[in-house]
Amino acid sequence: MSVELALLMFPALLVLIFMGFPVAFSLMGIALIFGVMRFGDSAIGLFVAKVDDVASNYVLGAVPLFIFMGSLLERSGVAERLFEAIHMWTRRLPGGLAIGTVLLCVVFAAATGIVGATETVVGLLAIPVMLRYAYNKSLISGTICAGGSLGTIIPPSVVVVILGPVADVSIGDLFAGMIIPGLMLASCYVLYILIRCILKPEDGPRLPKEVDGPTFLQKLWITATALIPPLSLIGMVLGTILGGLATPTEAAACGAIGSLILAVAYRTLTFPILREALFKTVVITAMILLILMGGTMFAGVFTATGGMVGAQQLMAAAALSGWQTMGLLLLIAFVAGFVLDLISLILIVIPIAMPIIATFAFPGMDAGEVKIWFLICFLIMIQTSYLTPPMAPAIFYLRGISPPEITLMHMYKGVVPFITLHMVVLAAVLSFPWLALWLPTILFRGFG
Numbered sequence: 001m002s003v004e005l006a007l008l009m010f011p012a013l014l015v016l017i018f019m020g021f022p023v024a025f026s027l028m029g030i031a032l033i034f035g036v037m038r039f040g041d042s043a044i045g046l047f048v049a050k051v052d053d054v055a056s057n058y059v060l061g062a063v064p065l066f067i068f069m070g071s072l073l074e075r076s077g078v079a080e081r082l083f084e085a086i087h088m089w090t091r092r093l094p095g096g097l098a099i100g101t102v103l104l105c106v107v108f109a110a111a112t113g114i115v116g117a118t119e120t121v122v123g124l125l126a127i128p129v130m131l132r133y134a135y136n137k138s139l140i141s142g143t144i145c146a147g148g149s150l151g152t153i154i155p156p157s158v159v160v161v162i163l164g165p166v167a168d169v170s171i172g173d174l175f176a177g178m179i180i181p182g183l184m185l186a187s188c189y190v191l192y193i194l195i196r197c198i199l200k201p202e203d204g205p206r207l208p209k210e211v212d213g214p215t216f217l218q219k220l221w222i223t224a225t226a227l228i229p230p231l232s233l234i235g236m237v238l239g240t241i242l243g244g245l246a247t248p249t250e251a252a253a254c255g256a257i258g259s260l261i262l263a264v265a266y267r268t269l270t271f272p273i274l275r276e277a278l279f280k281t282v283v284i285t286a287m288i289l290l291i292l293m294g295g296t297m298f299a300g301v302f303t304a305t306g307g308m309v310g311a312q313q314l315m316a317a318a319a320l321s322g323w324q325t326m327g328l329l330l331l332i333a334f335v336a337g338f339v340l341d342l343i344s345l346i347l348i349v350i351p352i353a354m355p356i357i358a359t360f361a362f363p364g365m366d367a368g369e370v371k372i373w374f375l376i377c378f379l380i381m382i383q384t385s386y387l388t389p390p391m392a393p394a395i396f397y398l399r400g401i402s403p404p405e406i407t408l409m410h411m412y413k414g415v416v417p418f419i420t421l422h423m424v425v426l427a428a429v430l431s432f433p434w435l436a437l438w439l440p441t442i443l444f445r446g447f448g
Contacts, residue, residue, distance in 0.1 A: 005034060005037065005038060005305055006034070006301075006302050006305040006306055008034075009030055009034050009298070009301070009302055010348075012030050012033075012034075013026055013027065013030050013298070013348075016029065016030065017340070023291055023294070023340065023341060023344045024287075024290040024291045024293070024294040025294070026294075027291070027294030027295050027297065027298040027344070027347070027348075028293070028294040028297055028298075030298060030301075031047070031294070031297035031298045031300070031301045032047070032297075034301055034305065035047070035297075035301040035304075038301070038304070038305045039304070043301070046297075046300055046301065046304065047297050047300075049300075050293070050296045050297050050300045051293060051296075051297075053296060054289065054292055054293050054296055057165060058247070058249060059161065059164065059165050059171065059247070059248055059249060060161070060162075060165065060289070060292070061249040061252075062161050062171075062247075062248040062249040062251075062252035063158060063161055063162070063285055063288060063289070064281050064282075064285040065249065065252035065253050065255065065256045066112075066113045066114075066156055066158050066161065066252045066255065066256075067113075067114060067158065067280070067281045067284050067285055068256050068259070068277060068278070068281040069111070069112070069113075069237075069252065069255040069256045069258070069259040070111065070112025070113055070114045070117055071112075071117070071276075071277040071278075071280045071281055071284075072256075072259040072260065072263055072273070072274070072277040073108075073111050073112060073230065073259050073262070073263075074112065074117055074121050074277075075273045075276055075277055076259075076262070076263035076266060076268040076269060076273060077266060077268045078111070078230055078262065078263075078266070079104075079108060079121045079122070079125060080125065081225070081226035081266070082104055082107055082108065082226055082227060082230065083100075083104055083122075083125045083126070084222065084226060085222050085223045085226035085227045086100045086103050086104050086107075086227070087100040087104075087129075088214065088219050088222065088223070089219070089223075090103070091206075091207040092206055092207060092209070093194065093206070094194060094197035094198045094201060094204055094205075094206060095135075095139070095193040095194055095196065095197030095203070095204030096204070096206065096207060097126065097129055097130050097133065097135060097204065097207070098130065098135065098139060098140070098143045098193045098197075098204050099190050099193050099194060100126075101122060101126040101130075101143050101144065101147055102143060102146075102147045102186055102189045102190055102193070103186075103190070104122055104125075104126070104147075105118055105119075105122050105147030105148060105150050105186075106147075106150060106154060106182075106183075106186045107227075107230065107231070107234075108121065108122060109150040109151040109154040109157075110154050110155065110156070110234045110238070111230050111233065111234055112151065113151060113155075113156045113157050113158045113161075114151055114158055114284075115148065115149060115151035115152055115157075115159070115342070115386070117151070118147070118148045118150065118151045119144060119145065119147070119148020119149070119151075119394060119397045119398065120148075120397060120400075120401055122144065122147060122148060123144045123148065123397075123398060123401045123402070124401055126140075126143075126144065127140060127144065127401070127402060127403070127406070128403075130143075131403070131405070131406075133205060133207060134202075134205060135203065135204050135205075136200075136202070136203035136204065137405065137406050137407075137410040137414075138410045138411075138413040138414035139193070139196070139197075139203050139204060139414060140406065140410075140414070141395075141398060141402070141406060141410050141411040141413075141414030141415065142411075142413075142414030142415050142416075142417060142418050143189070143193065143414070144398055145387055145392075145394035145395060145397075145398055145411065145414065145415050145418070146189055146387060146394075146415065146418035146421075147189065148394060148397065148398075149383050149386050149387055149394055150182065150185065150186060150383075152342065152379055152382065152383040152386065153178050153181060153182040153185060153379050153380060153383055154178065154182045154186075155174075155175035155178050155179065155182075155238055155241075156175060156237055156238060156241070156248070156251075156252070156255075157178070157379075158288070159342050159343065159346070159379070160174050160175065160178065160379070161248060162288070162292060162343055162346055162347075163346050163350065163375065163379075164248075166295075166346055166347060166350050166351065167350050167354050167371065167375055168354070169368075169371050169372065169375060171241070171248045172241050172242060172244070172248070172440075172443075173372055173440045174372065174375060174376070175238065175241055175242060176242055176439040176440040176443050177372050177373075177375075177376045177436045177437065177439060177440050178376060178379065178436075179439055180435050180436070180438065180439060181376055181379075181380060181425060181429050181435060181436060184425050184428070184435070185380075185383075185421065185422065185425050188421040188424065188425060189418065189421065192417060192418075192421060196417075229262055229265065230262065233255060233258040233259065233262060236251075236254060236255070236258060237251045237252070237254060237255040237258075238251075240254065242443050243443075244443075288343055291341070291343045291344055291347065292343065292347065294347075295343070295344060295346075295347025295348060296347070298347070298348065299347065299348075299351040302351075302352075303351070321360075322357075322360030322361065322362055325356060325357065325360060326357060326360075326374060326377070326430075329349070329353045329356065329357065329374075329378075330377060330378065330381045330426075332349060332353075333345065333349050333353075333378055333381050333382055333385070334381050334382070334384065334385045334388075335385075336348070336349060336385075337381075337382050337384075337385025337386060337388075338385065338388070341393070342382055342386070345382055346382075349378075350378075353374075353378075354371065354374075357370065357371070357374050358370070358371065362433075364433075365433060365437070369433070369437050369441075372436060372437060372440055373429075373433045373436050373437060376429060376436035377426060377429055377430060377436070380422060380425060380426045380429065381426065383422065384419055384422040384423070384426070387415045387418060387419055387422070388415070388419055389412050389415070392411075392415065394415070395408070395411045395412070395415070398411055399411070
């Protein structure tokens with residue numbers, strides 16, 4: 001009876017979420033009800049142990065540090081400087097403003113690690129400029145939504161800092177594995193925009209040549225002062241992790257200090273800006289850790305009541321192959337992304353998916369490599385879900401910052417080509433696992 005009880009936890013959770021209860025409290029409430037039903041007062045001891053696990057997890061210390069780094073960079077004018085520097089070089093290309101926006105999203109995603117922050121900041125900067133030059137509104141919408149979603153697959157992603165411990169996989173391996181697929185997605189965005197605007201110049205017209213624009217040497221100076229410092233900060237954070245010189249928490253601390261130094265160097269650090277960055281850090285960190293704690297309690301009760309065994313028995317009864325199982329798990333993640341935020345999705349799906357996927361052998365890969373490969377595909381899939389209507393969190397973010405002339409229909413039409421590009425990249429990573437495994441193998445010489 002305990003297995004059936006565990007499998008009822010998911011329908012009960014969905015009912016609470018659809019009724020409008022916050023995800024964190026829904027997870028905790030279901031865990032409490034089913035835990036007490038199965039174990040009585042002993043369930044409280046399980047919950048205390050899970051809270052202690054979250055509170056004492058050293059890796060999770062990177063979460064507030066990365067958030068602070070991104071918040072301070074967001075408020076200290078770094079994005080505006082990057083916007084100017086990148087668009088100087090792309091403005092004369094077909095669709096140059098949109099191409100520059102994608103490149104800005106790549107850099108800012110690598111600097112912040114926060115999905116919503118990238119879309120909001122870049123959107124506020126780029127949308128008025130693209131509208132001024134009569135860019136197609138669907139192209140504007142798709143570019144901002146897709147570019148903003150790169151925070152999921154471009155390291156250092158806060159989502160991956162949560163994903164690593166939950167999946168029991170090295171964050172450094174995941175960061176390394178994300179790089180090639182992430183750059184593939186960004187390259188596909190740029191190529192699509194360029195081809196579309198060559199075939200239909202009215203969708204993304206070339207900007208007129210500036211009469212009194214900066215000289216080539218001035219462009220180099222603006223680029224050096226605006227682009228090199230944040231790129232150096234990103235290189236320091238990722239380089240120390242990928243080079244094995246620092247843990248993610250230590251690298252995040254270096255990034256937080258580096259963002260302070262950068263704000264001081266740009267002469268934009270003021271007490272109000274610092275206070276806002278600290279306040280946002282506390283709010284976002286509290287939200288993430290509350291969801292994480294609820295998800296850990298939910299997963300603990302589900303496992304203790306035999307839910308993991310029940311899920312594996314169901315998969316075994318279905319007699320699916322490894323490829324079919326992987327496809328089913330990715331489809332579940334895609335659909336679940338319609339109703340769950342990224343952190344909740346990870347906490348609910350990954351504890352069930354990892355033991356199941358570990359039971360299958362794939363040609364040319366050991367168990368550690370299969371984990372990395374699956375998780376990179378999982379990240380691409382939940383990033384696709386983030387863009388996909390009708391729920392599409394990316395569209396909700398865009399609606400909050402876009403002017404009235406950009407309608408919901410523009411947004412829905414705009415994201416469709418980019419969703420197609422996601423499926424192309426996902427198919428490539430599924431077909432050629434080395435796209436996700438080559439860098440981790442080179443950098444770390446195997447998996448732990």
